[in-house]
Amino acid sequence: MGNGWIGRRVAIIDGCRTPFLKAGTAFKQMTAIDMGIAAVRELIARTELDPAEVDEVVYGTVVHSVLAPNIAREVQLGAGIPARAPAYTVSRACASANQAITSAADSIARGYADVVIAGGAESLTDVPLLVSRPLRDRLVAASRAKTMGQRVKAFAGMKPKELVPTTPAIAEPSTGETMGESAERMAKENGITREAQDRWALRSHRLAAEGTADGRLTREIVPMYIPPTYEEVVDRDNGIRTDTSLEKLATLPPVFDRRYGTVTAGNSSPLTDGASAVLLMSEEKAKALGYEPLGYIRSYAFAALSPSAQLLQGPAYAAPIALDRAGVTMKDIELWEIHEAFAAQVLSNFQALDSNEFARRELGRSAKVGLIDEDRINVMGGSIAIGHPFGATGGRLTVTLLNEMKRRGLGLGLITVCAAGAMGFAMVLERA
Numbered sequence: 001m002g003n004g005w006i007g008r009r010v011a012i013i014d015g016c017r018t019p020f021l022k023a024g025t026a027f028k029q030m031t032a033i034d035m036g037i038a039a040v041r042e043l044i045a046r047t048e049l050d051p052a053e054v055d056e057v058v059y060g061t062v063v064h065s066v067l068a069p070n071i072a073r074e075v076q077l078g079a080g081i082p083a084r085a086p087a088y089t090v091s092r093a094c095a096s097a098n099q100a101i102t103s104a105a106d107s108i109a110r111g112y113a114d115v116v117i118a119g120g121a122e123s124l125t126d127v128p129l130l131v132s133r134p135l136r137d138r139l140v141a142a143s144r145a146k147t148m149g150q151r152v153k154a155f156a157g158m159k160p161k162e163l164v165p166t167t168p169a170i171a172e173p174s175t176g177e178t179m180g181e182s183a184e185r186m187a188k189e190n191g192i193t194r195e196a197q198d199r200w201a202l203r204s205h206r207l208a209a210e211g212t213a214d215g216r217l218t219r220e221i222v223p224m225y226i227p228p229t230y231e232e233v234v235d236r237d238n239g240i241r242t243d244t245s246l247e248k249l250a251t252l253p254p255v256f257d258r259r260y261g262t263v264t265a266g267n268s269s270p271l272t273d274g275a276s277a278v279l280l281m282s283e284e285k286a287k288a289l290g291y292e293p294l295g296y297i298r299s300y301a302f303a304a305l306s307p308s309a310q311l312l313q314g315p316a317y318a319a320p321i322a323l324d325r326a327g328v329t330m331k332d333i334e335l336w337e338i339h340e341a342f343a344a345q346v347l348s349n350f351q352a353l354d355s356n357e358f359a360r361r362e363l364g365r366s367a368k369v370g371l372i373d374e375d376r377i378n379v380m381g382g383s384i385a386i387g388h389p390f391g392a393t394g395g396r397l398t399v400t401l402l403n404e405m406k407r408r409g410l411g412l413g414l415i416t417v418c419a420a421g422a423m424g425f426a427m428v429l430e431r432a
């Protein structure tokens with residue numbers, strides 16, 4: 001397997017994203033497609049790419065628009081990429097943009113494409129509201145009615161509760177448990193204290209605030225003109241708090257287990273709107289077009305466990321596989337971007353990776369996978385502070401990691417993501 005990658009080497013040229021804004025704030029009039037178009041257009045402009053070079057667009061989203069389910073195609077056409085390039089949408093919960101990137105990489109590795117734009121977008125403001133099933137049956141019957149009498153009959157005996165809409169829940173269809181409840185359960189089972197969670201959350205905000213102030217985070221962000229007037233410009237994430245403290249975090253009430261819980265609005269990632277875009281090429285094509293890639297994909301892995309087990313523990317299962325495929329160990333990793341769904345999840349993932357018992361019982365390995373120093377993990381904060389538009393986060397992690405590896409002159413980095421359905425993702429990236 002050599003260095004672990006099968007097929008042509010895949011380069012990541014560059015990437016960018018919109019600001020990540022709390023749901024219901026400045027992007028509330030925009031759709032995921034609008035945000036995706038903005039991110040992809042900016043990527044093309046920044047890289048001075050001829051859109052005619054793009055062979056394919058792969059885009060991730062989680063809460064799909066019922067009206068435009070193939071968001072990739074709409075983003076492509078809206079961003080001015082010629083129609084002859086095909087585009088498809090992928091969905092793997094919070095790892096959807098990672099799935100888009102790996103699907104793009106696989107087509108490049110096989111030689112089916114040379115230049116692919118990947119990424120993802122999510123609007124958690126613009127979520128589809130569904131009518132109840134009984135009301136839907138009545139509306140369908142009414143639309144098929146041939147007479148006024150039949151139409152009226154379709155609504156006979158309708159109960160008020162049929163009018164209550166159904167909203168998409170952040171819950172497992174198989175168990176009914178929400179993500180927050182799972183995080184709460186993991187905190188209890190793994191003994192992750194409220195204080196430890198709040199400390200991680202505070203760290204996320206402090207480092208994200210530093211990364212914003214010194215421009216490392218904002219240089220990846222597309223400044224956005226906000227509809228309807230297009231007079232206001234937003235060029236940074238709006239969930240990062242410079243005013244938070246351990247004392248303030250300690251006052252917040254638990255949300256998912258109000259009586260005995262430890263997971264709060266402060267130590268969870270917020271519901272967020274945003275989009276990301278990443279340009280991938282075969283190594284040869286990058287050379288031919290004169291690009292200096294940000295880095296290369298060395299390996300990746302997806303793994304999964306039962307949703308009734310520790311739902312957000314996926315990274316602890318995926319990371320060792322990706323590291324093995326790359327032919328390296330955790331000790332070789334110089335920088336790590338871990339998606340922060342909840343502080344309880346991050347700290348549970350660390351605990352599992354650092355446990356010999358977990359390695360033997362769950363991974364069938366003789367020794368633990370291990371950890372790296374905390375000061376090499378999420379060095380500009382993470383999703384708790386920056387926000388988490390489900391379909392877009394994977395693009396942010398990839399680009400932020402590679403840009404920081406470049407600034408620090410590092411060779412090897414790791415990305416991990418937990419995802420609904422009890423899945424985990426890990427990718428090893430290299431600079432040279």
Ligand SMILES: CC(C)(COP(=O)(O)OP(=O)(O)OC[C@H]1O[C@@H](n2cnc3c(N)ncnc32)[C@H](O)[C@@H]1OP(=O)(O)O)[C@@H](O)C(=O)NCCC(=O)NCCS
Pocket residue numbers: 094170179180201205241243244245248249252255264265266267268269270271341342388
């Ligand atoms: C946790 C959650 C329910 C909180 O939602 P919310 O109540 O709308 O959150 P808010 O931002 O309004 O925060 C609630 C309060 O906490 C305060 N707060 C939040 N973070 C804070 C911080 N770091 N420091 C101080 N105060 C904070 C807010 O100011 C707000 O106070 P207020 O009520 O006085 O205005 C929501 O963010 C959520 O569902 N997150 C999880 C999403 C998820 O499951 N994602 C999938 C994981 S991959």
